[in-house]
Amino acid sequence: MTLMSQDYPYQTAFVRDLEARDIAQATVAEYNATLKDFCNYLEHFNATYQRDHRINQLQTPDVEQYLSMLLTARQVQNQTYNKILSHLNVYFKFLFSHNWTPYLPTLDIKSKPQQAARPINYHWPDQLTDWLANDRLHWYTRLTLLLISHGYAIQTCLKPDFTANLTTHDWPATERQFLADFQVFVGPLQDRFQCRDWFLKQRHANDPHLTLPGLHKYLRPDEAITDFSLSPSVLLQGYLINYLRHHPQQSDHDVIQALHLEPGSIDYYRRLAQRAD
Known part of the structure; x- marks a missing residue:
């Protein structure tokens, strides 16, 4: 894997170590994303790191500051928190093993307990009209509900040109009215980016399309x-x-035809439907 630039200290050596341990490329990319975000945050908000950008000066409170931001500002779930903490822990152990830092700042930071999964709400499609009319919900939240209520997986909806092949003229009047109202919100973004898709970023970007993590930032609150x-x-x-x-x-x-399901999954969903109260 060739790295053109360093997004965080010792990136080349760290990635080489991960690849030597046969870590999957997708996982290596997750480590890189975590550590790039971590150092970017430190550069803007952490006085210790801002002084001289020396990773070997960071101690436990510096890491805790970043993790606290994840919980309060980004409202990440415990599972995401624990994964990011694990990434940081592996990184600092690597630095410590090479004498590139005298500290293990993640050593005393505990992971969060696994959150109990909420029961699946299968009533929400029956209440879709009310949710679409609820302007306390973000436009992207309501659009997500609408598209999923027509059986679309959200990964499909986020792809470029999804709307070009979407037919909505036979949707109920309340849903078509929502889309007309939604157009008032998204129209200026479409004009700015010269893109007719619906899930667009609200700030300038080379690729204007909202990513799945970006969508979650609207959904979670x-x-x-x-x-x-x-x-x-x-x-x-x-x-x-x-x-x-x-x-x-x-x-x-x-x-299977109506829901675009894999044949092997129908029994699983039928059992879920039978167990639903």
Whole structure:
């Protein structure tokens, strides 16, 4: 793996060490993203690091400052917090083993307990009209609910040119009215980026398309309003369960065709639908 620039101290050596241990490239990319974000945060907000950008001066309170920001400003879940802490821990152990830092600042920082998963809400599609009209929810949150209620996986919706192939003229009037109102919000962004897609960043970017992590930054705060998980994968499960409960007599073949399911997954979702209260 060739690195053109250093996004954080000792990146080349650290990545070489990860690759020597046969760490998957996707995981290496996650380490790089975490450490780049960590050092970028320190450069802007941490007095210790700002003085001379020396990673070997960081101690436990400096790392805790960053982790606290993740919880308060970004509202990351415990699972994400623990993964980031693990990345930092591996990095600082690597530096310590090479005598590039005298400290192990993550040594005394504890991981967060695993959060209990919320039960899947399969009623939300029945209340879609109310959610679309709730202007306390961000436009992207409501758009996510609308698209998933039509069976679209959010990864598909975030791809460039998704809207070019989307047909909405036969959607209910309330949904078409929401899209008309949504256009008032997204229109200026589309003009700025010269892009007709719907999920767009609100700041200048070479690629204007919102990423899945970027979308989560809108969805997660709105969970305080909905009181159920707005994770797109969980929403899709709720939609599938709702569909099966409304179509109990439909054949497996017809359900697979209607929901674009893999044939092997139909039994799993039928069991979820049967267990749903």
